[in-house]
Amino acid sequence: MTISSFSSPPMDRVMLPESKEEPWDMIPHPDVRVQTSDGRKIAVHAKFLISESDVLRFMIFDRPMKKDGDIPIVSLGGVPYDAVVTFIRCLYSSSSSGPAVKKEEIEKYGVHLLALSHVLCVPWLKHAVTNDLVLTMDNVVDMLKLSQLCDAPALTLRSLTVIRRHFPVVVLTDGWNFIRENDPKLELQVLRFNEEYDKRDKRTKKMKKNLVVYIALSEAIECLHHICIEGCTVYRQPNGENMNIEPKNRQKPCIWGNTCRNLQRKLRHFEDCEAIKNKTSVMAIIDEDCCYCRKMWHLFYHHSALCDGEGICNVPLCSLFKISSADLNHNSKEWKLLIKKVGSIAVFTRMSIKRRFGIC
Structure with missing residues (x-):
């Protein structure tokens, strides 16, 4: 046939x-x-x-x-x-x-x-x-219009993304001139998408930047707990006898490395700093011009908010901060949110360290 x-x-x-x-x-x-x-x-x-x-x-x-x-x-x-x-x-x-x-x-x-x-x-x-449709600078505006006529949201998103990335070039094309003269609604949609994307991009960058700060702060608090309460087994402890530190597991290496060494150096400076030796109140330490002492004060301050020990804590100023928490605005929304985020990250930091070094 x-x-x-x-x-x-x-x-x-x-x-x-x-x-x-x-x-x-x-x-x-x-x-x-x-x-x-x-x-x-x-x-x-x-x-x-x-x-x-x-x-x-x-x-x-x-x-x-x-x-x-x-x-x-x-x-x-x-x-x-x-x-x-x-x-x-x-x-x-x-x-x-x-x-x-x-x-x-x-x-x-x-x-x-x-x-x-x-x-x-x-x-x-x-x-x-x-x-699989190929989008170019010349046809992307036409594809955007077609995607709306054919109810293709995936193509709409692809087209809007390409327009945003190459907006200075797209605005010079005939397609853009056409929608600007004949379809102001579509033009407004593109401009709003670009604006929303820029805002979302700024929020994402800010969140990533804040996350880096939260992680660094949580690691510093965990390392402070390691130095002042557990006792470091490798690096010399700052005035350990005065803080009643009895190191445990002396044969184990320090899991915090340079973080522990640098923090101990700042602790020694905080103890020996002439600028705060005669200070009798927390607010006097806050107002002090020594930037290293001010940073350590902030670290002690955050530790006191996360410390759940009922007895005397070996971390400097912890007990004092707990007593004066009402005067230091411990109950503000921003402070509670910060402590909540740092505390959550601290839990994951602790788990990660234990998993990395095989600590049960």
């Missing part, structure tokens, strides 16, 4: 399934005609079309617009002939061997395939075309 025997009356093209599992003489005759905008007709098999699109099922069986004898005719106008052929080939390939659309076809007929898959309700083809 030859292809020509399928076409009576003569057709411009006869579509055949790509699967070769059935012999040629077992393939049924095409029973539907697809007519393109230039009047050319394509002979197709209804079962391959209706299995992929309920809209085509309705157009073929429920309400055919034209008939060629007893054969219904489906009109697909507004797109080139080759694009219609590619669309039908995709439907055939999906029915015989699973969804398949070539990237070369999307590059050449992507816009037409997106329009056809949207109008005729072929979700898998619409998804494939939306993901």
Whole structure:
């Protein structure tokens, strides 16, 4: 059996399934005609079309617009002939061997395939075309408009992102000039997206910056607990006898390394600093000009807020801060939020250190 025997009356093209599992003489005759905008007709098999699109099922069986004898005719106008052929080939390939659309076809007929898959309700083809459409500086505005007409939010997001990244170039294109003159609503949407993205980007950078501070503060508090309460086993402790520190597990290495060494150096400075030796109140230490002492005061201050010990704490000023917490604005929302975040990160820091060094 030859292809020509399928076409009576003569057709411009006869579509055949790509699967070769059935012999040629077992393939049924095409029973539907697809007519393109230039009047050319394509002979197709209804079962391959209706299995992929309920809209085509309705157009073929429920309400055919034209008939060629007893054969219904489906009109697909507004797109080139080759694009219609590619669309039908995709439907055939999906029915015989699973969804398949070539990237070369999307590059050449992507816009037409997106329009056809949207109008005729072929979700898998619409998804494939939306993901693989190539966006350039010249066509990105057109693709944005098309994505809204075809209800393709993924393509809308891709288009808006490309416009934001290359906005100085996009505003010089004809597409942008067109929407600025004829579609102010779309122009406003693009400008709002750019503004929201910039705000979100600033918030993200600020959150990352704050997270670095929270992590550093939580590690410093944990290291302070390690020095003053557990007792460091490697580095010399600052005035250990006065703080009643009895080091535990002397054979184990210090897990904090340089952090512990630097913090011990600052502790020694805090104890020996002449500027605070004669200070009798917490507020006097706060107002002191020595930046190193002020930093240590902040560290002791944060430790006291996280310290849950009921007895006397070996960390300097911890007991004093607990007593005077009401005067130092311990109950403000900002302070509670800071302590909550630092405390949460401190828990993960402690778990990470224990896991890294195999400490139970």
